Amino acid sequence: MLPFDPFALEAPDTWATARALLATPGAKLVAGGTDLLPSMKHRLFRPGLLVSTRRLPGLRDVRETPDGGVELGAGLTLREVARLPIVRSRYPALAAACATVATPTIQAMATLGGNVMLDTRCVYYNQPEGWRAAIGGCLKCDGTVCHVAPKGKGCYAAHSADTVPVLWLYGARLRFVEREIPVAEMYQDDGIAWHRAGADVLTHVSLPAPSGVVVHRKMRTRAAIDYGYLLVAAARGDAGYRAVISAVGPMPIEVVGATPEALAEAAFSAVQPLGTHLQPAPWRKKMVRVEVGRAALEL
Numbered sequence: 001m002l003p004f005d006p007f008a009l010e011a012p013d014t015w016a017t018a019r020a021l022l023a024t025p026g027a028k029l030v031a032g033g034t035d036l037l038p039s040m041k042h043r044l045f046r047p048g049l050l051v052s053t054r055r056l057p058g059l060r061d062v063r064e065t066p067d068g069g070v071e072l073g074a075g076l077t078l079r080e081v082a083r084l085p086i087v088r089s090r091y092p093a094l095a096a097a098c099a100t101v102a103t104p105t106i107q108a109m110a111t112l113g114g115n116v117m118l119d120t121r122c123v124y125y126n127q128p129e130g131w132r133a134a135i136g137g138c139l140k141c142d143g144t145v146c147h148v149a150p151k152g153k154g155c156y157a158a159h160s161a162d163t164v165p166v167l168w169l170y171g172a173r174l175r176f177v178e179r180e181i182p183v184a185e186m187y188q189d190d191g192i193a194w195h196r197a198g199a200d201v202l203t204h205v206s207l208p209a210p211s212g213v214v215v216h217r218k219m220r221t222r223a224a225i226d227y228g229y230l231l232v233a234a235a236r237g238d239a240g241y242r243a244v245i246s247a248v249g250p251m252p253i254e255v256v257g258a259t260p261e262a263l264a265e266a267a268f269s270a271v272q273p274l275g276t277h278l279q280p281a282p283w284r285k286k287m288v289r290v291e292v293g294r295a296a297l298e299l
C-alpha cells in the first residue's frame with residue numbers, strides 16, 4: 001500500500017470560498033479522486049490542499065435546453081450519466097463510453113468533469129516514485145528527457161479519457177466558471193499542457209440536440225479495468241463519416257471520409273502512435289485502421 005504525503009481537505013459549499021481556497025499556493029481541485037489520489041500516491045502531484053467539488057452548488061444539474069440538447073453538471077458521476085434516461089435515449093455512445101471507464105465501483109465515484117480533465121498518460125510516467133527515479137524521471141515529471149522520443153523536444157503522453165471522443169462528435173461544449181470551450185477546441189498537442197482551460201473549474205458539459213448516430217469503441221488489455229490503448233468514436237452525418245481517435249497522443253485527432261473505407265484510411269494516415277503504451281506502436285497503428293473501419297461499419 002503506497003502512503004500519501006500529508007494534505008488538507010476542504011469541501012466548500014460556495015463558489016466564493018472555493019475560489020479563495022483554490023488561490024492558496026499548492027491547492028488542487030478534486031472531484032471523485034479516482035485519478036488524482038492514485039497519482040498523489042505516485043508523487044506525480046504533491047498538493048498541500050485538496051479542494052473538493054462535492055458540495056459546490058450546480059455541479060449535479062441535469063437540464064434540458066430549449067434547442068433539444070442537455071446540460072450535464074460536471075460533478076455527476078459516470079454511473080449517473082450512463083443511467084440518465086435522456087443520455088441513454090439521445091446520446092447512447094456517451095452512456096457506453098462512461099460504462100467502459102475502469103470498473104463499476106470506480107464509475108460510482110468518478111465524475112464526468114474529472115474525466116474531461118483527466119491527465120495524459122504514459123508508461124514511463126504512471127509509475128510509483130521509486131520506479132520513475134530509477135530512470136531519472138522524464139520531462140513530464142522530475143526529469144529532463146523523454147524516454148518515448150529521446151531526440152524530441154516535447155512530451156507525447158496520451159490523452160486517455162473515454163468520454164472525450166464521443167463528446168467531441170456530439171458537438172459538446174465545456175462550460176467553465178470563466179469561459180466556454182467546444183470539446184473539439186479544448187485539447188492541444190502537448191502531453192504536459194494538454195488542455196486550454198488553465199486552472200478554471202469545469203461546471204457543465206452542454207450537448208446540443210443529437211444530429212446523427214455516434215458509436216464508441218475501446219481497445220484495452222483487460223476489459224474489466226484498464227485504460228484504453230486505442231479509443232475510437234465515429235459518426236455518420238449528411239457529409240459522410242467522421243471519426244475521433246484517442247489514446248494515441250496528447251490530443252484526440254479527427255478525420256473525415258466519404259465511405260467507411262476512406263475513413264479508415266484517413267485515420268491510418270493521420271495517426272502515429274508512439275511508445276507510450278506497452279503494446280507496440282506499429283501494431284497500434286495498424287489497429288487504428290481496423291477499429292475505425294469497424295466503428296464505421298457499426299454505424
Ligand SMILES: Cc1cc2nc3c(=O)[nH]c(=O)nc-3n(C[C@H](O)[C@H](O)[C@H](O)COP(=O)(O)OP(=O)(O)OC[C@H]3O[C@@H](n4cnc5c(N)ncnc54)[C@H](O)[C@@H]3O)c2cc1C
Nearest residue numbers: 031032033034035036102110111113114115161162202227
Ligand atoms: C484502475 C483505474 C482504471 C481507470 N480506467 C480508466 C479508463 O478506462 N478510462 C478513463 O477515461 N479513465 C480511467 N480512469 C481514471 C478515472 O477514474 C476517470 O478518468 C474519472 O472520470 C476521473 O474523474 P474523477 O472525478 O475521479 O477525477 P479526479 O481524480 O478527482 O480529478 C482528475 C483531474 O481532473 C481535475 N478536475 C476534476 N474535476 C474538475 C472540474 N470540475 N474542473 C476542473 N478540473 C477538474 C482534478 O483537479 C484532477 O486534475 C481509471 C482510474 C483507475 C484508478
Ligand code: SF4
Nearest residue numbers: 122138146147155156
Ligand atoms: S512521453 Fe516522454 S516526457 Fe511524456 S510522459 Fe512519456 S516519457 Fe515522459
